Amino acid sequence: xxxxxxHRPARPGRRPGGPDTRATILHAAGQLFAxxxxxxxxxxxxxxxxxxxxxxxxxxxxxxxxxxxAVVELPVDPEVVLGRVDAxxxxxxxxxxxGAVIAVxxxxxxxxxxxxxRSLVAGGDTSPARDFLLSVIFERIRRRIATDxxxxxxxxxxxxxxxxxxxMSRKIVKLxxxxxLPLDRLxxxxxxxxxxxxxxxxGEVPAAGGTE
Amino acid sequence: xxxxxxHRPARPGRRPGGPDTRATILHAAGQLFAxxxxxxxxxxxxxxxxxxxxxxxxxxxxxxxxxxxAVVELPVDPEVVLGRVDAxxxxxxxxxxxGAVIAVxxxxxxxxxxxxxRSLVAGGDTSPARDFLLSVIFERIRRRIATDxxxxxxxxxxxxxxxxxxxMSRKIVKLxxxxxLPLDRLxxxxxxxxxxxxxxxxGEVPAAGGTE
Numbered sequence: 001x002x003x004x005x006x007h008r009p010a011r012p013g014r015r016p017g018g019p020d021t022r023a024t025i026l027h028a029a030g031q032l033f034a035x036x037x038x039x040x041x042x043x044x045x046x047x048x049x050x051x052x053x054x055x056x057x058x059x060x061x062x063x064x065x066x067x068x069x070a071v072v073e074l075p076v077d078p079e080v081v082l083g084r085v086d087a088x089x090x091x092x093x094x095x096x097x098x099g100a101v102i103a104v105x106x107x108x109x110x111x112x113x114x115x116x117x118r119s120l121v122a123g124g125d126t127s128p129a130r131d132f133l134l135s136v137i138f139e140r141i142r143r144r145i146a147t148d149x150x151x152x153x154x155x156x157x158x159x160x161x162x163x164x165x166x167x168m169s170r171k172i173v174k175l176x177x178x179x180x181l182p183l184d185r186l187x188x189x190x191x192x193x194x195x196x197x198x199x200x201x202x203g204e205v206p207a208a209g210g211t212e
Numbered sequence: 213x214x215x216x217x218x219h220r221p222a223r224p225g226r227r228p229g230g231p232d233t234r235a236t237i238l239h240a241a242g243q244l245f246a247x248x249x250x251x252x253x254x255x256x257x258x259x260x261x262x263x264x265x266x267x268x269x270x271x272x273x274x275x276x277x278x279x280x281x282a283v284v285e286l287p288v289d290p291e292v293v294l295g296r297v298d299a300x301x302x303x304x305x306x307x308x309x310x311g312a313v314i315a316v317x318x319x320x321x322x323x324x325x326x327x328x329x330r331s332l333v334a335g336g337d338t339s340p341a342r343d344f345l346l347s348v349i350f351e352r353i354r355r356r357i358a359t360d361x362x363x364x365x366x367x368x369x370x371x372x373x374x375x376x377x378x379x380m381s382r383k384i385v386k387l388x389x390x391x392x393l394p395l396d397r398l399x400x401x402x403x404x405x406x407x408x409x410x411x412x413x414x415g416e417v418p419a420a421g422g423t424e
């Protein structure tokens with residue numbers, strides 16, 4: 001990664017700049033993500049609000065997804081987890097997902113991840129993190145498992161409910177045996193649940209509809 | 213249920229009383245539960261702090277468990293759920309638990325239940341509700357499933373992680389397909405998970421130890 005240019009602009013305007021410009025972009029993005037959600041916020045709109053060129057946002061932050069990750073201080077680039085999901089055979093998705101997600105919360109970055117989880121609970125269905133979860137993370141997994149008769153939305157939501165529950169018991173409420181369990185044993189216990197939700201028998205599923 | 217006596221005491225003291233006395237007991241109990249946890253708080257200690265006779269607390273609130281339920285404004289008497297757990301055959305515990313717990317959150321009392329859930333997340337491992345969950349709810353289920361080689365603690369914690377996750381996705385984050393799913397279909401999808409955690413193969417379990 002190359003360092004961002006650090007010559008400060010002489011005055012505000014549509015020009016490259018230093019740390020102030022970066023902060024201005026993050027602020028504008030934070031406002032728009034909170035107001036309109038992840039999906040309906042464009043890099044172009046953030047650029048307009050921040051008074052910079054869209055190319056500068058890409059230069060500083062990369063994709064919209066990476067800009068969002070910077071705004072909410074996601075502890076890892078979501079592509080790391082999603083890339084693994086893409087590369088995993090369908091019948092191993094459960095264990096892979098549980099292992100990859102819990103590893104983030106177990107890592108030194110876990111403090112930020114716990115804060116993010118709390119903000120998701122506090123914000124409920126208006127949290128920008130929720131919108132990101134739905135339109136980026138869930139959508140990517142859903143596309144892998146959708147069939148002609150099952151759009152996969154319920155399956156992904158059930159898998160998410162189990163993973164959120166494990167994070168809650170391991171990191172927030174701290175139920176001893178789950179908190180202290182080595183990751184590989186947690187994966188062995190919980191992976192099959194997530195696998196069943198994604199590809200197994202979960203009873204009648206809703207008819208396939210749109211993607212959202 | 214008979215109504216509580218409503219003649220107010222002429223002055224404070226160790227005597228029966230009306231709404232003020234009830235509030236005094238609730239306040240004292242709230243302080244002690246928060247400070248010492250559910251397990252280490254006795255009716256006797258609450259009575260001493262509130263300046264009333266322990267018998268009066270039993271008269272107003274019933275058991276310590278019911279006093280706790282009143283303090284945190286639990287939407288139902290936990291005995292309703294626990295009584296059902298006791299009466300359910302081991303191989304149907306999963307579906308029964310999921311159905312009974314989610315029904316509380318789906319009921320008109322669900323608003324209070326959502327608040328309780330949020331306080332559990334906010335308080336983390338210092339929440340009095342957590343202590344109650346561990347020492348009353350979990351312990352009652354654990355006793356049903358414990359064997360000579362498995363104390364059941366990990367099993368109950370895993371079951372709880374799944375149920376907490378479903379509450380979170382259905383009531384807090386509101387993931388559409390889970391939020392709108394009829395209860396019987398949610399039970400069909402999630403019940404088998406909880407059943408496997410409680411009595412099925414979950415990989416190696418920790419050696420049986422104490423009860424806590």
